[in-house]
Amino acid sequence: MYIFKNAFRNTVRNRGRTILTGIIILVIAFSSCVALSIRQAAQTAKEEALEGLSITAQISLDxxxxxxxxxxxxxxxxxxxxxxxxxxxxxxxSLSVEDMQKYAKADSVSDFYYTLTTSVNAVKIEAVQSSYSVNNMQSSSSSGSDSEKSSKASSDTSSAQTSTGNAPAPPQGDMQGGGGPMMGTQGDFTIIGYSADNAMTAFTEGTSKITDGQVFSQNSSEAECIISEELAEYNSLSVGDSIVISNPNDEDETYTLKITGIYSNSQSGVQQGGNMGFSTSSDPANQILMSYTALKAITDKSESVATTSTNDMGIEQSSALRANTEGTYVFEDAESYEKFEQQARALGLSEDYTVSSRDLSAYEQSLTPLETLSKIAGYFLIVILVIGAIILIVLNIFSVRERKYEIGVLMAMGMKKGKVALQFISEIMIVTLMAAIIGGAAGAASSVPVTNALLQNQITASQEASENMEQNFGRPMGDMPDMSSQSSEDAQANDSSANDKSASDSGSESQAQQPPQMQKTNYISEINEAVNLKVVAQLLGICVLLAAAGSAVAVTAIMRYEPLQILSSRD
Amino acid sequence: MAVIKLENVYFGYEKDKDVLSDINYEFDEGKIYAIVGRSGAGKTTLLSLLSGLASPTRGNIYFQDEDISKVNKYDYRSKMVGVVFQNFNLINNLTAAENIALSMDIAGSKEPSTAKKEKAYRLLESVNIPREESDRRVLKLSGGQQQRVAIARALSHDPQVILADEPTGNLDEQTQEEILQILKRLAEDGKCVIVVTHSPEVAKRADEIYRL
Incomplete structure (x- = not known):
C-alpha cells in the first residue's frame, strides 16, 4: 500500500515531470479518442444501416x-x-418464372416476387412530358416549343426508336433479366405487372399512394390497371374509364385496360437509371401498373397473334410485345444474402448467371467517405501511438536516469527491486489514467464535430473528384449495368429505404429532379454519436499499453541497478 | 556475545586485487566501534559488507551467529541494521518525517500511518529536530539537520546495529559534538554503533578502534 501512496506523493510533488508526461499522454489520448470514435462511428453507421436494410437481389445473366x-x-x-x-x-x-421460383426455395430467401414489364403505345391518350424529357426530346428533334407539339414529337420520335443498341429503360431486364435482348420498337408507356402486393415496393414503402379508387386485384386476369395522377390529369382520365394500349411493333394490335385506381408518386419525375438515352416511358408518370396475371394474359395473346420478319442483320424478329420478367429475392439480412448464391447454385443455377444486390451496392457506396475516413483514422492512430510510445519511452529513460540516486537509496534502505519497479509503474499509471480521463473526455466531447467536419471534407473531395470526372467525360458518369437491374418502382423504394436507414444523408437535392446519369450517391455525412463503452475500453487499453511501454524501460533499468554502484558513484 | 562477527573476510572490486584481506572483527552490543585508516584502506567497503550492500569474496559475516549470506539482503538491510550514509542518502522530495516513515514501511511496519508519523516525530525530536522542522523537505534542512535525520532514519526500525560512515564529516564542531552525543547515547541504550571515520576526535570517543 505504501508503494502506491509513495507513487501518488511523487506524482504530485514532481509537478514538472508529471505535467510534461501528462500533456503528452493527454494529446495521445485526445487524438486516439477522436480516431477511435471515427472508426467506431463508421462501424456503428455500417451496422445500423445494414440492420435496417431490406436486402433484395436479382439473378442476372452474366x-x-x-x-x-x-x-x-x-x-x-x-x-x-x-x-x-x-x-x-x-x-x-432467359430465366423463366418457374426457374426463379425454384431458386426462391433456398432457405436464405424470406420473400420472392416478380414483375413483368413491357413497353406500349396508347390510342387517344398522350404520355406525360417531364421538363427534362421535353428538353431532351426537343434537342433531339426539330419540333416547336409548344408542349403539345413536343409531346407529339416525342411520341413520333419514340415510336421510331428501336433499341437494338443501348436499350431504353423499360423493360430493364434486357440487360440482366429473363427477357433476352430487346429488339423491337420502344413505346411511350411502360406497363409493369406485379406478382403480389408486396412486389409493389413503392406502395409498401409509402412513396406511392392510391388517391382515388383502389389497386387492381392481384389474382384476376381482368385487364385492370392503375395510373399516375399526372397521366390521369394530363388526359382527363378517372377511375372507371378505359384506356386502349397498342403494340409499338404493330399499332393495329390493341388492348383495353380498365382504370381501377389513380395513384400519387412522391418521387415524381424521372427516376430511371442506366440509360444513355431517355424516353417518355422512363417517366414514372407514364407507368401503368397492373397485375402480373393480367399483363401476362396480354403478352401471351400478343405472342399468339404475332408475325415474324427478318431484319437487315438477318435476325428474325417477332412483332409480339417485348416482355421482360424479373424476379426479386428478399432477404432478412446480409448474411442470408451471402448464402443465397451458394444455395441457388445447389438448386441448379448455372454459372452463366450472377447474383447481385443493388441495395448492398448503394449501401456500400453511401459508406465510402466514412470508411475512407475510418481508414485514415486508423493510420493516424498507429502513427500517434508509435510516436507517443517513443516519446514516453525516451521520457522514462531520462526520468529513470535522473532518479537513479533515489532508486539506489530505496534499495539501500532495503526496498526490493520489484517494489521499486512497482512504484515507478504506479507513478506512470497514475499520470496516464489522469491524462487519459481528461484527454478522453475532451476527445469524446469533440469527436462528433471533428468527425463530421472531416467527413464533410471527405464527401466534398469525393464529389469534386466525381465532378472532375464528369467534366473530363463531358457528361455525368453512369454505372450502366447495375442501374438497369431493377424496375423503377424498386429503385425508388430502395433508394428511399437507404435514405431512411442512414444516420443522415446529404442528398437534399431530390434525385427525382435529375436526369438518369446524374443521380448522386447518398453519402452518410453526419454521425450523431461516436464514443461508447467500447471506445472507452479501447482508449484505456491504449493508454495502459503506452504506460506499460514506458514502464518497461523503467523496470528494465531498475532491475539492472545495484545500490552499491549507484551510491559509490555518487560518493 | 558478538552481534556481528567477521571471519576471514576478503573483498576486492577486481579479481586477485583484494581491498580487504583476512579481516576478523567482532562487534558487541552497547559499544561504539571506530574503524579508521588511510584513504583507500577499505573503511567504506567494510561498512558496505557489514550493511549487506556487498558480499565478501571469501570468508563469512555473522549477524547474531547467523551467516548473513544466507539471509535475504533486503530484509537484512531494512530490519537488522541501520545505516547512516556519508552523504546522508535521504529522499530529497520527502520531508524528514516522511523519510523516516518510509523506512518503517520498507521494514514492514504494520502500524497505522498516524502512529508511524508520531513515531517519526519522536525519533526526530530525539536527535534534536523539532516538529516544525520535521515537516520540511530534507533539501531545505542544513547539513547537520540532514545528518540527524539520517541517524533518526537508521533508528526507525529499532535495529541492534547502527553503521555510520563519516557521521561528522563536513559538520561544524558544535554539530559534530551533538552527533557524537547521540551516538554515545545509542550505545548506552544497548546498540552496537560502528563508525567509519577519519576524525581522531570521533575515534577517541569510541570504545574500540579497528585500524585498516
Missing part, C-alpha cells in the same frame, strides 16, 4: 461470360451467324 462464349463461337463461323447465335443464345438463356 453477359460478359455470354459474350465470351459468343466470341468463341464466332471464331468458327462468320460474323452475321455469330450475331444471330448470340441473340438466340440470349433469348434462350
Amino acid at each position: 453477359r460478359s461470360a455470354m459474350m465470351k462464349q459468343g466470341q468463341d463461337n464466332s471464331n468458327s463461323s462468320d460474323s452475321s451467324d455469330s450475331k444471330k447465335d448470340f441473340a438466340k443464345m440470349m433469348n434462350e438463356s
Whole structure:
C-alpha cells in the first residue's frame, strides 16, 4: 500500500515531470479518442444501416461470360451467324418464372416476387412530358416549343426508336433479366405487372399512394390497371374509364385496360437509371401498373397473334410485345444474402448467371467517405501511438536516469527491486489514467464535430473528384449495368429505404429532379454519436499499453541497478 | 556475545586485487566501534559488507551467529541494521518525517500511518529536530539537520546495529559534538554503533578502534 501512496506523493510533488508526461499522454489520448470514435462511428453507421436494410437481389445473366462464349463461337463461323447465335443464345438463356421460383426455395430467401414489364403505345391518350424529357426530346428533334407539339414529337420520335443498341429503360431486364435482348420498337408507356402486393415496393414503402379508387386485384386476369395522377390529369382520365394500349411493333394490335385506381408518386419525375438515352416511358408518370396475371394474359395473346420478319442483320424478329420478367429475392439480412448464391447454385443455377444486390451496392457506396475516413483514422492512430510510445519511452529513460540516486537509496534502505519497479509503474499509471480521463473526455466531447467536419471534407473531395470526372467525360458518369437491374418502382423504394436507414444523408437535392446519369450517391455525412463503452475500453487499453511501454524501460533499468554502484558513484 | 562477527573476510572490486584481506572483527552490543585508516584502506567497503550492500569474496559475516549470506539482503538491510550514509542518502522530495516513515514501511511496519508519523516525530525530536522542522523537505534542512535525520532514519526500525560512515564529516564542531552525543547515547541504550571515520576526535570517543 505504501508503494502506491509513495507513487501518488511523487506524482504530485514532481509537478514538472508529471505535467510534461501528462500533456503528452493527454494529446495521445485526445487524438486516439477522436480516431477511435471515427472508426467506431463508421462501424456503428455500417451496422445500423445494414440492420435496417431490406436486402433484395436479382439473378442476372452474366453477359460478359455470354459474350465470351459468343466470341468463341464466332471464331468458327462468320460474323452475321455469330450475331444471330448470340441473340438466340440470349433469348434462350432467359430465366423463366418457374426457374426463379425454384431458386426462391433456398432457405436464405424470406420473400420472392416478380414483375413483368413491357413497353406500349396508347390510342387517344398522350404520355406525360417531364421538363427534362421535353428538353431532351426537343434537342433531339426539330419540333416547336409548344408542349403539345413536343409531346407529339416525342411520341413520333419514340415510336421510331428501336433499341437494338443501348436499350431504353423499360423493360430493364434486357440487360440482366429473363427477357433476352430487346429488339423491337420502344413505346411511350411502360406497363409493369406485379406478382403480389408486396412486389409493389413503392406502395409498401409509402412513396406511392392510391388517391382515388383502389389497386387492381392481384389474382384476376381482368385487364385492370392503375395510373399516375399526372397521366390521369394530363388526359382527363378517372377511375372507371378505359384506356386502349397498342403494340409499338404493330399499332393495329390493341388492348383495353380498365382504370381501377389513380395513384400519387412522391418521387415524381424521372427516376430511371442506366440509360444513355431517355424516353417518355422512363417517366414514372407514364407507368401503368397492373397485375402480373393480367399483363401476362396480354403478352401471351400478343405472342399468339404475332408475325415474324427478318431484319437487315438477318435476325428474325417477332412483332409480339417485348416482355421482360424479373424476379426479386428478399432477404432478412446480409448474411442470408451471402448464402443465397451458394444455395441457388445447389438448386441448379448455372454459372452463366450472377447474383447481385443493388441495395448492398448503394449501401456500400453511401459508406465510402466514412470508411475512407475510418481508414485514415486508423493510420493516424498507429502513427500517434508509435510516436507517443517513443516519446514516453525516451521520457522514462531520462526520468529513470535522473532518479537513479533515489532508486539506489530505496534499495539501500532495503526496498526490493520489484517494489521499486512497482512504484515507478504506479507513478506512470497514475499520470496516464489522469491524462487519459481528461484527454478522453475532451476527445469524446469533440469527436462528433471533428468527425463530421472531416467527413464533410471527405464527401466534398469525393464529389469534386466525381465532378472532375464528369467534366473530363463531358457528361455525368453512369454505372450502366447495375442501374438497369431493377424496375423503377424498386429503385425508388430502395433508394428511399437507404435514405431512411442512414444516420443522415446529404442528398437534399431530390434525385427525382435529375436526369438518369446524374443521380448522386447518398453519402452518410453526419454521425450523431461516436464514443461508447467500447471506445472507452479501447482508449484505456491504449493508454495502459503506452504506460506499460514506458514502464518497461523503467523496470528494465531498475532491475539492472545495484545500490552499491549507484551510491559509490555518487560518493 | 558478538552481534556481528567477521571471519576471514576478503573483498576486492577486481579479481586477485583484494581491498580487504583476512579481516576478523567482532562487534558487541552497547559499544561504539571506530574503524579508521588511510584513504583507500577499505573503511567504506567494510561498512558496505557489514550493511549487506556487498558480499565478501571469501570468508563469512555473522549477524547474531547467523551467516548473513544466507539471509535475504533486503530484509537484512531494512530490519537488522541501520545505516547512516556519508552523504546522508535521504529522499530529497520527502520531508524528514516522511523519510523516516518510509523506512518503517520498507521494514514492514504494520502500524497505522498516524502512529508511524508520531513515531517519526519522536525519533526526530530525539536527535534534536523539532516538529516544525520535521515537516520540511530534507533539501531545505542544513547539513547537520540532514545528518540527524539520517541517524533518526537508521533508528526507525529499532535495529541492534547502527553503521555510520563519516557521521561528522563536513559538520561544524558544535554539530559534530551533538552527533557524537547521540551516538554515545545509542550505545548506552544497548546498540552496537560502528563508525567509519577519519576524525581522531570521533575515534577517541569510541570504545574500540579497528585500524585498516
